[in-house]
Every structure is written in C-alpha cells, then in structure tokens.
Amino acid sequence: MTSAATAVDDKPPRDTFSPTRWLVAAGLVIYGIFIIFPFYWTLNTSLKPSREALAQPPTMVPRDFTTEAYQWLPTGDAADALIDSLVVALGTTILAVVIGAMAGYAFSRWPRETGGEETAFFLLSTRIFPPVAVALPIYFAFDTFGLLDTYWGLILLYLSFGIPLATWLMRSFFNEVPTSYEEAAYLDGYGRFETFVKVTLPLVGPGIVATAILTWLFAWNEFLFAVIIGGDDVKTYPALIPTLAVGFAVDWARITALSVAAMVPPVLAVIFLRNHLVRGMSLGAVK
Amino acid sequence: MANNVSTASHPTAARQTGGRIELRDLVKEYPGGVTAVKGVSLDIEPGELMVFLGPSGCGKTTTLRMIAGLEDPTAGQILLDGQPIQHQRPEERNVSMVFQDLALYPSMTVRDNVAFPLKARKRTPKLSKEQIEERVLERAQMLGIESFLDRRVSQLSGGQRQRVALARALVREPIAFLMDEAFASLDAVLKRGFWTEFKRFQRLVGTMMIHVTHDQEEATMMADRIAVFSLGEIVQVGTPDEVFGGPVTRFVAEFVGSPPMNILPMKVIERDGLAAEGFGATVPLTRTDGMSAGSDVGLGIRPQRARWGRSDAPDMVNLAARVSLVESVGASKLLICVLEGASEPFEVRAIISDDDAPEEGAAGHLSFRLAHAVMVRGTEPSAPVEPWLAHARAKA
Numbered sequence: 001m002t003s004a005a006t007a008v009d010d011k012p013p014r015d016t017f018s019p020t021r022w023l024v025a026a027g028l029v030i031y032g033i034f035i036i037f038p039f040y041w042t043l044n045t046s047l048k049p050s051r052e053a054l055a056q057p058p059t060m061v062p063r064d065f066t067t068e069a070y071q072w073l074p075t076g077d078a079a080d081a082l083i084d085s086l087v088v089a090l091g092t093t094i095l096a097v098v099i100g101a102m103a104g105y106a107f108s109r110w111p112r113e114t115g116g117e118e119t120a121f122f123l124l125s126t127r128i129f130p131p132v133a134v135a136l137p138i139y140f141a142f143d144t145f146g147l148l149d150t151y152w153g154l155i156l157l158y159l160s161f162g163i164p165l166a167t168w169l170m171r172s173f174f175n176e177v178p179t180s181y182e183e184a185a186y187l188d189g190y191g192r193f194e195t196f197v198k199v200t201l202p203l204v205g206p207g208i209v210a211t212a213i214l215t216w217l218f219a220w221n222e223f224l225f226a227v228i229i230g231g232d233d234v235k236t237y238p239a240l241i242p243t244l245a246v247g248f249a250v251d252w253a254r255i256t257a258l259s260v261a262a263m264v265p266p267v268l269a270v271i272f273l274r275n276h277l278v279r280g281m282s283l284g285a286v287k
Numbered sequence: 288m289a290n291n292v293s294t295a296s297h298p299t300a301a302r303q304t305g306g307r308i309e310l311r312d313l314v315k316e317y318p319g320g321v322t323a324v325k326g327v328s329l330d331i332e333p334g335e336l337m338v339f340l341g342p343s344g345c346g347k348t349t350t351l352r353m354i355a356g357l358e359d360p361t362a363g364q365i366l367l368d369g370q371p372i373q374h375q376r377p378e379e380r381n382v383s384m385v386f387q388d389l390a391l392y393p394s395m396t397v398r399d400n401v402a403f404p405l406k407a408r409k410r411t412p413k414l415s416k417e418q419i420e421e422r423v424l425e426r427a428q429m430l431g432i433e434s435f436l437d438r439r440v441s442q443l444s445g446g447q448r449q450r451v452a453l454a455r456a457l458v459r460e461p462i463a464f465l466m467d468e469a470f471a472s473l474d475a476v477l478k479r480g481f482w483t484e485f486k487r488f489q490r491l492v493g494t495m496m497i498h499v500t501h502d503q504e505e506a507t508m509m510a511d512r513i514a515v516f517s518l519g520e521i522v523q524v525g526t527p528d529e530v531f532g533g534p535v536t537r538f539v540a541e542f543v544g545s546p547p548m549n550i551l552p553m554k555v556i557e558r559d560g561l562a563a564e565g566f567g568a569t570v571p572l573t574r575t576d577g578m579s580a581g582s583d584v585g586l587g588i589r590p591q592r593a594r595w596g597r598s599d600a601p602d603m604v605n606l607a608a609r610v611s612l613v614e615s616v617g618a619s620k621l622l623i624c625v626l627e628g629a630s631e632p633f634e635v636r637a638i639i640s641d642d643d644a645p646e647e648g649a650a651g652h653l654s655f656r657l658a659h660a661v662m663v664r665g666t667e668p669s670a671p672v673e674p675w676l677a678h679a680r681a682k683a
C-alpha cells in the first residue's frame with residue numbers, strides 16, 4: 001500500500017487517483033450495491049404486476065408500471081395488519097422501556113442487593129435460547145390462559161425478551177451517570193422518584209432512545225410467534241405475508257408493497273432520532 | 288485573577304447565629320469489614336470554614352457524606368444546634384454540597400442549573416417564579432456569572448463552571464456548605480485564585496463551610512481550622528498555624544508542609560545530661576521523660592527553617608552536608624543535601640533564598656535554630672511530636 005505512510009513529496013496530488021484508491025472505490029461501490037439492491041428490487045417489484053416479477057429476463061424498471069398493490073394496501077387485510085403491528089410494537093416498546101428503565105436503574109444503583117451485572121446478564125441470557133424450542137409449550141400455555149390471538153398475549157410474549165434487553169441496556173446507560181448528580185438533587189430536597197424523573201432520565205435520554213428503537217425493531221419484525229400466537233384477530237404484517245403466497249400463486253406485488261410500507265416506521269424513527277441514537281450507542285458501551 | 292466576587296455588603300449576608308454542628312463518636316463500617324470512620328468527634332462553629340485534610344482513604348469524605356446524609360453512620364451522633372440529625376434524610380437537612388465533578392446538568396442553561404434547587408416539589412416555603420428569578424440573579428451577581436446566565440453549561444470554561452456550581456449550592460441559603468474536593472478539577476493557577484476568592488466569599492456570606500481536600504497547601508490557605516484525618520480518625524484539630532507549627536504526631540508533621548519536614552534519626556547519649564547525637568552534631572535534650580541513653584529520637588526541622596552555612600551562635604545546630612541537587616522554586620532554591628557522618632546517606636531538604644544558594648556538589652553545613660526544631664518520639668505515624676525545647680512555643 002503506497003498511499004499511507006510515505007514522505008510528503010511521494011504522495012500523489014489530491015485530485016489524481018492511485019490504483020489503490022480505484023480498488024477501494026470499486027469495493028465500496030460493490031458493497032453499496034449489495035446493500036441497496038434489495039431495497040431497490042423490492043420497490044421495483046411492488047410497482048409491477050405480479051406476473052412481471054417472474055419475467056425472464058428480469059426487468060430493472062417496471063414494464064407495465066402499476067400502483068395496484070399500493071391501492072390495495074389501505075384496504076382490509078393490509079391496513080389491519082399494519083395497525084396490529086403498530087399496536088403490538090408500540091405496546092411492547094413502551095412497557096419494555098418503562099419497566100426496563102426502572103429495573104436497569106435498580107441494577108445499576110444497588111448492585112449488591114440486586115445481583116448487579118451478573119443477574120442482569122442472566123436474565124438476558126435466557127433469551128438466547130432458540131425460540132422454536134419453546135414454541136409448542138408456549139402455544140399450549142397460552143391456549144390454556146386464553147391468550148392466543150390477543151394483543152396482550154403477543155405483547156406479553158415479546159416483553160419476555162424486551163424487558164431483559166431493555167434492563168440490560170438501561171443498566172449500562174445508568175452506570176454512566178455519576179451518583180453525584182442524584183445526590184446533589186437529594187440534598188436540594190428532591191425525593192427519590194422525583195430525582196429519577198427530573199434528573200436521571202434526562203441524562204440518559206439518548207440511552208432511552210437507543211433502547212426503544214432496538215426493542216421496537218425486534219417487536220416489529222418478529223415472525224415466528226406472530227404466526228403461532230397470532231390468529232385472525234391479531235395478525236401482524238409478518239403474519240400476513242405468508243397468506244399472500246398460496247401455493248404457486250405468489251402475489252409478489254402485494255408482498256413487496258406491504259414490505260415497503262412496513263419499512264416506513266423504523267426508517268422514519270431512525271431518521272428523526274438519528275442524533276440521539278448515535279449518542280446513545282456511543283455513550284452506553286456495553287462491556 | 289480579577290476580583291470576581293462582589294465584596295460590596297449584601298443584604299442577606301448576615302453572620303450566622305445558629306448552625307453549630309457536633310460530631311460524636313461517629314463510626315462507619317461497611318459490610319465486608321471495612322471501617323472507614325473509627326470514632327470521629329468534632330465541634331464545628333457557626334460561620335467557620337473548617338477543612339478536613341488527609342490522604343486518600345482516611346475517612347474525611349465519608350465523614351462529610353454522613354454530615355450530608357448521603358451515608359448513615361453505623362454508630363455515633365450528629366447534632367445540629369443540639370438536635371440529633373444523623374437519621375434525617377438529606378433532603379431534610381438544609382445543607383448544600385458541591386461535588387468534585389460539580390454535577391452540573393449539561394444540557395441546561397446556567398440559569399436553570401442555579402434555579403434547580405429552588406424548584407423541588409417538596410420545598411417549603413414554595414417560591415414564586417419571580418422570587419426564584421430574583422434569587423438566581425442575586426447569587427449570580429455575587430459570583431460574577433450574571434453575564435452568561437443563558438449559556439449552556441457545556442459551553443463554559445472550568446473556572447466559570449466552578450462558580451456556577453458555587454452559585455447553585457448557595458441559592459438555597461443552607462446552614463452549612465459542604466465541599467468534596469471541589470477544586471480538584473482546576474488547573475494550578477485557577478485553583479490558587481479560587482482559594483483566596485473563596486475565603487473572602489465565605490467571610491462575606493457567613494455560612495459555615497466544611498471543605499474536604501488532600502492538598503495541604505489548600506487547607507492551610509483556606510481554613511479557619513483544620514481537622515487532620517488519618518485512617519478513619521482525627522489526629523489533630525487546630526488553626527493552620529497550630530497544625531503547621533505545632534504538629535502533635537509524626538503523621539501530621541510529615542503530611543502538612545511542602546516539602547515535608549525533615550526528621551533526622553538520632554540516638555540519645557550521656558553527655559552533661561542527656562543529649563541526642565547524630566550526623567556529627569550533639570543536641571542537648573530539655574525533655575528527658577522516657578529518655579535514656581540508647582533511646583532513639585527523631586529531630587524534626589522544616590526545610591523552610593534550614594540555612595546554608597555554619598553558624599556558631601549558641602542555639603544553632605550545624606550539620607555537615609554536601610549539596611547533591613539544587614532546584615529553582617520561584618525566587619528561592621530547594622537544596623537536596625546529603626548528610627555526612629552516618630552509616631547510610633541521609634537526605635535533607637532545605638529552602639533558601641537565591642542569594643545564599645550554593646552550587647551543586649558544594650560541601651559545607653546546614654544550620655538551624657533549635658527553637659524551630661521538634662522532637663519526634665518514634666517512627667510510627669502516631670508517634671508524638673513536641674517542640675524540641677521544653678519551654679519553646681510551637682514554631683516549627
């Protein structure tokens with residue numbers, strides 16, 4: 001590699017491209033294509049009639065441009081599915097962040113009484129288990145308790161992962177806040193809870209955003225239990241997609257249109273919360 | 288540093304009448320067997336600037352935190368004007384604390400930071416918005432920060448942040464002001480400026496302050512009285528002069544004073560009564576209790592009291608020495624000398640003025656007045672220390 005540590009005279013002037021630079025640029029372009037292509041292709045397919053999706057050779061731009069799939073979206077099934085997804089994801093995220101923040105705070109400030117990092121990690125580690133292994137027992141248990149095909153059922157199940165995750169993340173964010181901030185507030189007459197809300201939480205703002213986004217992404221995209229626990233009443237969008245592919249008649253246009261719609265909330269969240277997210281990621285280094 | 292503290296008399300700056308704090312046999316034990324504080328008793332007067340001085344781990348910060356209510360004592364009492372408060376929660380005690388990291392809320396403006404203590408929900412009496420505004424402005428003017436009230440804390444310099452932290456601690460009119468190594472994050476020049484400003488400021492406001500530090504120079508410059516801590520106990524309490532000039536234990540003699548006191552190991556011999564001999568000098572003992580020929584005794588003399596050059600005046604002691612290093616300390620010189628006449632080389636430090644300073648390698652004598660020396664009875668830190676001359680006033 002010639003471009004790195006060479007004397008000043010040896011360096012090529014800025015505007016010429018050395019062979020190394022061409023290579024790196026080419027690599028980046030290929031990588032970029034890898035990343036962008038699935039999005040592009042999804043969008044492309046959603047704007048064609050489903051037949052054309054299978055055309056040989058594949059068409060890079062729709063030959064018979066149509067917004068039919070998008071017109072289907074706001075009707076019946078698709079709209080319901082997106083709403084169900086929203087309800088479940090929102091419910092899971094809010095509860096996980098609220099409970100996880102309080103639990104994470106406890107683990108951070110009272111390590112001796114709570115078991116500290118070890119216990120928090122243990123709670124999280126139970127989730128590394130492959131979900132498929134417990135799918136059947138969960139199905140029967142939920143059936144017994146009448147939780148199948150209910151919002152609460154699915155939310156509770158997602159929380160069984162979301163809460164340990166949020167607790168673990170928030171614990172490390174709270175560890176970054178020195179106790180002196182809280183002690184100063186106690187001396188000023190702020191009670192424990194008031195201090196938690198007015199002093200500590202604002203200081204972990206980016207951490208809350210990062211935790212919320214991670215929890216949301218998990219709940220939003222979850223497929224296995226959405227299908228197993230969900231039914232006709234509660235059908236999140238991942239559970240709807242298989243119904244669009246019956247036998248050999250795979251409705252590619254609708255599937256991809258639904259996917260595009262499903263991408264919108266997470267993408268918007270990350271765009272608007274980008275700054276907080278970056279701060280959150282760098283602040284709470286999970287050791 | 289310009290005079291940033293307004294010394295104009297201030298309507299609320301009355302000398303305190305109440306607020307006497309008494310510590311009685313305070314003990315703090317942690318689970319796991321660590322005893323941080325082993326029985327501390329102290330009276331702190333209203334309006335006094337008391338400094339807790341000691342090395343790390345000596346219990347001074349733990350004691351301060353017990354006074355604040357952030358730690359519960361395992362045993363002992365804390366009395367405020369005669370009333371026990373050791374079980375009161377911090378929010379009930381009306382004390383203010385400034386922490387080493389200042390604990391200023393980074394995303395809030397200076398104004399909001401200073402006003403924060405006044406907005407606690409449980410506060411009695413509750414202040415109106417205008418009253419809060421007024422109070423904040425008053426304090427800001429006292430500390431010279433009114434020109435950046437609306438800036439974010441993250442945009443300020445170290446010295447500015449320090450003053451914001453002080454304004455915030457002061458805004459509530461507490462009965463005691465606690466500082467936990469609050470100047471530790473400042474650079475040397477800024478720090479010294481703050482010591483003087485702060486002392487003047489404390490006199491003006493009249494609130495009792497307890498300041499914890501490991502920097503003995505800071506303690507000596509700021510304190511009305513110093514409480515010297517070591518290993519969980521207070522070993523000496525007194526004014527800076529008393530602690531510097533009349534240390535009562537070897538630990539205090541060595542800890543207070545920079546460079547530290549020289550303590551020469553000598554042996555007691557019989558010669559016209561008892562005398563201490565070592566390094567070519569024979570020094571008569573006027574305190575003979577517990578001493579007999581063959582005992583060990585330490586002769587302590589501060590670097591600032593030693594001179595270069597032999598003197599035959601009656602109360603002067605001369606030690607044959609060779610200069611091994613000369614360092615510049617402003618307008619003075621620090622000499623590091625090696626004493627001859629001992630089985631092992633012994634280093635002694637002296638601070639002398641430029642004009643009298645010898646060259647490195649010069650051989651000659653260090654001399655000092657016996658009235659400035661102390662007797663150190665032992666090598667442990669708890670070894671008692673007294674002025675060498677039995678009739679002398681403490682003057683080391």
